[in-house]
Amino acid sequence: GAVVSQHPSWVICKSGTSVKIECRSLDFQATTMFWYRQFPKQSLMLMATSNEGSKATYEQGVEKDKFLINHASLTLSTLTVTSAHPEDSSFYICSVTWDTYTDTQYFGPGTRLTVL
Amino acid sequence: LAKTTQPISMDSYEGQEVNITCSHNNIATNDYITWYQQFPSQGPRFIIQGYKTKVTNEVASLFIPADRKSSTLSLPRVSLSDTAVYYCLVGAPYNQGGKLIFGQGTELSVKP
Numbered sequence: 001g002a003v004v005s006q007h008p009s010w011v012i013c014k015s016g017t018s019v020k021i022e023c024r025s026l027d028f029q030a031t032t033m034f035w036y037r038q039f040p041k042q043s044l045m046l047m048a049t050s051n052e053g054s055k056a057t058y059e060q061g062v063e064k065d066k067f068l069i070n071h072a073s074l075t076l077s078t079l080t081v082t083s084a085h086p087e088d089s090s091f092y093i094c095s096v097t098w099d100t101y102t103d104t105q106y107f108g109p110g111t112r113l114t115v116l
Numbered sequence: 117l118a119k120t121t122q123p124i125s126m127d128s129y130e131g132q133e134v135n136i137t138c139s140h141n142n143i144a145t146n147d148y149i150t151w152y153q154q155f156p157s158q159g160p161r162f163i164i165q166g167y168k169t170k171v172t173n174e175v176a177s178l179f180i181p182a183d184r185k186s187s188t189l190s191l192p193r194v195s196l197s198d199t200a201v202y203y204c205l206v207g208a209p210y211n212q213g214g215k216l217i218f219g220q221g222t223e224l225s226v227k228p
Contacts, residue, residue, distance in 0.1 A: 004159075032210065034215070034216070036218075043203070043219060043220050043221055044160070044203075044218040045218070046215060046216065046217065046218075091157065093159045093160075095159070095160075095216075097210050104150065104162060104165055105162070105216060107152075107159030107160045107162075108159050109158055109159050110158060110159045112157065
């Protein structure tokens, strides 16, 4: 399967600042990546679908101006949390679609964001 | 999108076989069934995927009856390191507009 990395693995920031999270597909050219958010003791929630060279598709209820997604190459997608607030504190996970015919996805290790 | 129902939690002991059943009564013709494992503070890990009948790999087996309205993940001889949350997902391939929608998952606790 695909190997996916995320950077940073954890980040602490002050309220009002912006934080960028990187997702890299290390051994696979991913035209599509996905971003999820997971709060403690809860399941993963799909935030958006990131397509290389085009605008991301956001799920209902996810603010596109707050969660900026850039998929500039086949191996890198970035998620920027703008003007972060404590309620944005969460575990952010990206994934890549390995097989578009079966939708098998491989996930990154996740990034823990804590907003003070 | 098909909705899935799994037990919230299960307990087992080392060396036992564990079977986790997932109900997906509204599964569509194009939907695949996929199981993921997640440890705390880690991304989910792909375990197994199937469309119908039985699928087996080096870590698990997946049993899917003919009507495809349920599926059972079978973990042979579990160990303490199998303690994790297991998610059953049902959806169409991405190239047909599908996307992964996670349910609540099953928290498996393996005891010595």
